[in-house]
Amino acid sequence: MNLFNHLNRRKILFFLGVASFLHNNGALAQTEQILTAPFLDAVANGLKPNSFEDQSIILQFLLEKAARLGLPLFLRGGDYRVANIKLPANITLFGVSNASRLIAAKNEPVLIANGEKNITINNIVIDGGNNSKQHLIFFNRTSDFLLEKIKLRNSQAGGFYLENCQGAISQCDIANIKRAAIHLQNCNSMLVSNNRIENCKNGGILIWRYESGYDGSIITNNKISKIGSESGSGQNGNGINAYQADEIIIANNNITDCAFSAIRVNSTNNIIINANICTNCQEVAIFSEFAFSASIISDNLIDRAALGISVSNFDYGGRLAIISNNIVRNIFPFSPTNPDVRPTGIYAEADSSIYSNLVENVPGIGIVAGWGPYLRNVMVKQNTLRETKIGIAVSVVEGVGPAYISDNIIEKYSLYPIIGMRWLDIKGEDLSKRPDQFPIHKITDNYVN
Numbered sequence: 495m496n497l498f499n500h501l502n503r504r505k506i507l508f509f510l511g512v513a514s515f516l517h518n519n520g521a522l523a524q525t526e527q528i529l530t531a532p533f534l535d536a537v538a539n540g541l542k543p544n545s546f547e548d549q550s551i552i553l554q555f556l557l558e559k560a561a562r563l564g565l566p567l568f569l570r571g572g573d574y575r576v577a578n579i580k581l582p583a584n585i586t587l588f589g590v591s592n593a594s595r596l597i598a599a600k601n602e603p604v605l606i607a608n609g610e611k612n613i614t615i616n617n618i619v620i621d622g623g624n625n626s627k628q629h630l631i632f633f634n635r636t637s638d639f640l641l642e643k644i645k646l647r648n649s650q651a652g653g654f655y656l657e658n659c660q661g662a663i664s665q666c667d668i669a670n671i672k673r674a675a676i677h678l679q680n681c682n683s684m685l686v687s688n689n690r691i692e693n694c695k696n697g698g699i700l701i702w703r704y705e706s707g708y709d710g711s712i713i714t715n716n717k718i719s720k721i722g723s724e725s726g727s728g729q730n731g732n733g734i735n736a737y738q739a740d741e742i743i744i745a746n747n748n749i750t751d752c753a754f755s756a757i758r759v760n761s762t763n764n765i766i767i768n769a770n771i772c773t774n775c776q777e778v779a780i781f782s783e784f785a786f787s788a789s790i791i792s793d794n795l796i797d798r799a800a801l802g803i804s805v806s807n808f809d810y811g812g813r814l815a816i817i818s819n820n821i822v823r824n825i826f827p828f829s830p831t832n833p834d835v836r837p838t839g840i841y842a843e844a845d846s847s848i849y850s851n852l853v854e855n856v857p858g859i860g861i862v863a864g865w866g867p868y869l870r871n872v873m874v875k876q877n878t879l880r881e882t883k884i885g886i887a888v889s890v891v892e893g894v895g896p897a898y899i900s901d902n903i904i905e906k907y908s909l910y911p912i913i914g915m916r917w918l919d920i921k922g923e924d925l926s927k928r929p930d931q932f933p934i935h936k937i938t939d940n941y942v943n
Contacts, residue, residue, distance in 0.1 A: 543572020
């Protein structure tokens with residue numbers, strides 16, 4: 495028998511009232527969900543909105559009851575002080591947008607899942623109250639979940655922390671977080687999409703692994719801004735940071751105001767970084783570093799950074815990159831957070847192709863091929879460079895591998911269009927006029943104006 499037939503008249507009237515309320519508040523998708531299925535009302539079953547009591551025990555009981563009955567648990571608008579709530583398998587917890595709030599009652603995570611499957615959380619606000627020093631949501635070995643339209647606020651630790659998990663985080667709003675908004679540790683094939691992240695002190699989205707291996711996550715269509723770095727550098731201060739995580743896609747994100755990089759991938763394999771907007775980054779906007787292999791960095795727009803795009807660390811085995819069809823412009827004269835960074839549009843060291851990029855307004859070098867002895871098989875072709883001090887620089891230190899520089903347009907440079915470099919020292923004459931000075935490099939058919 496259909497469980498809906500067991501609902502009494504009062505519950506049906508309340509049910510229709512909730513549907514009307516949600517409809518009037520613009521939550522059409524929720525309304526459709528409620529109109530086609532019954533639910534368990536948390537308040538009608540003992541939970542008290544806007545109480546100062548710790549209601550963890552009753553919420554835990556209601557979640558387990560709803561899961562046994564196969565019903566979603568509905569949380570009316572109001573504040574509910576809870577902590578360490580263990581989500582059962584096969585549960586949906588949903589509330590009223592911007593009105594149903596779980597407030598951290600203790601120095602513990604608010605919601606926890608450990609090994610459970612089939613969890614959905616929708617339209618809930620979770621607030622750490624600036625008291626909890628734990629992640630607001632902690633999942634471990636959990637799969638088949640959807641965390642959607644959740645607001646996370648005021649954590650002295652992190653927002654979402656997920657380890658060994660597989661699921662989706664979508665349309666969430668995360669702000670005022672002490673560590674990272676979303677931390678994925680040793681996860682698999684996660685989808686993180688359409689989230690808004692702002693004012694997080696140590697990172698936006700982290701995709702990390704304890705050892706290098708397959709990850710397969712897709713990070714797309716997120717808006718990330720005001721990312722700081724309160725502890726350390728490099729691993730912190732980035733909009734999106736991947737470490738030892740292979741075969742991930744980072745695409746169509748809008749990232750601004752980061753203490754270090756908009757996108758930073760470290761020791762990764764087979765990465766695509768495509769069609770992101772990266773603005774106002776205080777170090778390298780897009781960075782592929784250390785023991786990476788096979789990074790495709792294409793169709794990105796970078797405006798205002800200390801360095802536009804860098805693929806580096808051939809000394810650690812970093813190699814194999816395509817850097818194409820990017821716009822890089824308005825590079826800072828220095829980095830506010832890393833004094834070792836010099837104003838550069840695009841930089842690459844080994845087995846890399848740099849082609850069809852537009853680089854403009856760089857108070858340093860537009861494109862750099864190699865550093866000291868760290869250069870092998872770099873092609874710089876069909877790029878357009880305007881308003882730089884030096885258009886293109888190539889390392890000419892003894893022992894470097896070859897570079898091929900051709901068919902580039904170099905306009906409005908103030909010192910040299912193409913030059914050889916030994917570390918920081920300029921060597922030789924203008925290579926656009928004397929391309930034979932360093933025979934290991936092939937320099938031809940560049941247009942200089």
